[in-house]
Amino acid sequence: MGFHYRFAPADLLRCRFAISPRWETAEAVRVLLLPRRHAYHLPWLSRIRSAAAGLDLRPLWLLMPAKGHNPDLLSPPPSGPSVTIEEELARVRAAAGDPEAAREDLRRSLACTPGALESAIGARMLEDPARAVQELADLYERAWEALVAPHWPRLRALLEADILFHSRRLAAGGLEALFEGLHPDLRWHGGSQTLTIERPSHHDRELGGQGLLLMPSAFVWPEVVGGYDPPWQPTLVYPARGIGALWTAAAGPAPQALAGLLGRGRAEVLCALHEPASTTALAHRLGLAPSTVSAHLKALRAAGLLLAFRQGHQVLYERTPLGIALTSSAPQA
Structure with a gap:
């Protein structure tokens, strides 16, 4: 059967x-x-x-x-x-x-x-x-x-x-x-x-x-x-995987120590990448202008914290091992 x-x-x-x-x-x-x-x-x-x-x-x-x-x-x-x-x-x-x-x-x-x-x-x-x-x-x-x-x-x-x-x-x-x-x-x-x-x-x-x-x-x-x-x-x-968190609100603010290191905006973009995402998706998730998110992504990628790859017509971003380590170990304020 x-x-x-x-x-x-x-x-x-x-x-x-x-x-x-x-x-x-x-x-x-x-x-x-x-x-x-x-x-x-x-x-x-x-x-x-x-x-x-x-x-x-x-x-x-x-x-x-x-x-x-x-x-x-x-x-x-x-x-x-x-x-x-x-x-x-x-x-x-x-x-x-x-x-x-x-x-x-x-x-x-x-x-x-x-x-x-x-x-x-x-x-x-x-x-x-x-x-x-x-x-x-x-x-x-x-x-x-x-x-x-x-x-x-x-x-x-x-x-x-x-x-x-x-x-x-x-x-x-x-x-x-x-x-x-x-x-x-x-x-x-x-x-x-x-x-x-x-x-x-x-x-x-x-x-x-x-x-x-x-x-x-x-x-x-x-x-x-x-x-x-x-x-x-x-x-x-x-x-699809991850639907349990699909409609949940975004996580709280980025840890204070990480924000002090990277700047609040870049830290929040990095923390929001718990799954690979595009510029548009991140902007929607964080309530920011796509141009602002794009600038943060460019800086984080240049620092070796993100990788970019193409999926269909979009470019997706994900954390490198260093980016994962930073978001996992930074203490909350």
């Missing part, structure tokens, strides 16, 4: 990571459907309560069954490692070009939620699936703007840090170490070259040379999700 991804030799060379703002938006909408299951996100739920009240999310909720089919046309896997919400929603809207395929995808999903097919909303979707796709894409866009976009720098920093961590695990221990570190429900069987998600049902997916797309998610916790039937890119979505 279980969901089995079966690898051919070519697939082993084509495993890669991606971040999807559209997926995070969909899962944020799902959290609102079942908020009590997501204690980690209670601070976020409190912050977006008034914005969420202005959205009618019922059409999306009808297509999010507790068990069963979620429409692939509404959630195509990202086409690259760091796509924009505009690019992803354009792909969703393109599904309106094949109304019959859209109708069948929507019908399969609606059939998994009791009463959805017979509801006025469900019937309207199936009556004109091309219009339904456009309206659903528009609703996702409004949900993104209200629920996710204001918090995207923080979310993206978490997801990028997760990819960096697991990329290093892959480099150190290979695919077995990578897969076994993603989620407790995952099992890698090296002899048969199969990755299994432990499930009560049975499903097989031959990767067929496409490889496996790995997507960290803040809102999918505590589940790991596999899916997409051919011809879609096989994809595995897993909970």
Whole structure:
């Protein structure tokens, strides 16, 4: 039993990571459907309560069954490692070009939620699936703007840090170490070259040379999700590391001794880098102008306290061993 991804030799060379703002938006909408299951996100739920009240999310909720089919046309896997919400929603809207395929995808999903097919909303979707796709894409866009976009720098920093961590695990221990570190429900069987998600049902997916797309998610916790039937890119979505501290307030001020050595601003930037982050993410986290953070980062890097590396379209910064030692040993005032 279980969901089995079966690898051919070519697939082993084509495993890669991606971040999807559209997926995070969909899962944020799902959290609102079942908020009590997501204690980690209670601070976020409190912050977006008034914005969420202005959205009618019922059409999306009808297509999010507790068990069963979620429409692939509404959630195509990202086409690259760091796509924009505009690019992803354009792909969703393109599904309106094949109304019959859209109708069948929507019908399969609606059939998994009791009463959805017979509801006025469900019937309207199936009556004109091309219009339904456009309206659903528009609703996702409004949900993104209200629920996710204001918090995207923080979310993206978490997801990028997760990819960096697991990329290093892959480099150190290979695919077995990578897969076994993603989620407790995952099992890698090296002899048969199969990755299994432990499930009560049975499903097989031959990767067929496409490889496996790995997507960290803040809102999918505590589940790991596999899916997409051919011809879609096989994809595995897993909970990102560090979500327990995602919505917590920034740590207190930098230790006085470290501030005296480096200056208050540089010390706070150095202390805020408990995970690799970009200039924009740090500015958002600390409430500083990006230009100010950039100047501090440049000085800290020149002093040998930070390293910089490229992740997709962004430059991320992390502490060197000396930077770690300084932030770990400096006494509080």
